[in-house]
Structure formats: structure tokens, C-alpha cells
Amino acid sequence: MPKDPTIVMIEGRRCLQCEYKWVPRGEGRPALCPKCKSLRWDKPKREPK
Numbered sequence: 001m002p003k004d005p006t007i008v009m010i011e012g013r014r015c016l017q018c019e020y021k022w023v024p025r026g027e028g029r030p031a032l033c034p035k036c037k038s039l040r041w042d043k044p045k046r047e048p049k
């Protein structure tokens, strides 16, 4: 079985808004980024054009 990169992401989370990395406690998706408090920390920041 090839390594699934999404499995690695479970160990540590990275906020796509501020690039902060942390290890969440418990299971499931963290509600918000502990640094910038963004609820959309897992969504890439879109640059308005």
C-alpha cells in the first residue's frame, strides 16, 4: 500500500490561513485554528484578483 499523504495530516494540522501548525487533541476536525481562530483554517486562502 502506498502511503497516503492524508494520513500524515491526521497527526498534525496546518492552518492554510496563517500557516500555523499544531497537533489537535481528540478526534475529528478541529473547529478552528488555535492561532488565528479561523473557522476555515483547512481551506486555502484565496487571493482576490
Ligand SMILES: [Zn+2]
Binding pocket: 015, 016, 017, 018, 019, 020, 033, 034, 035, 036, 037, 038, 041
Ligand atoms: Zn490560523
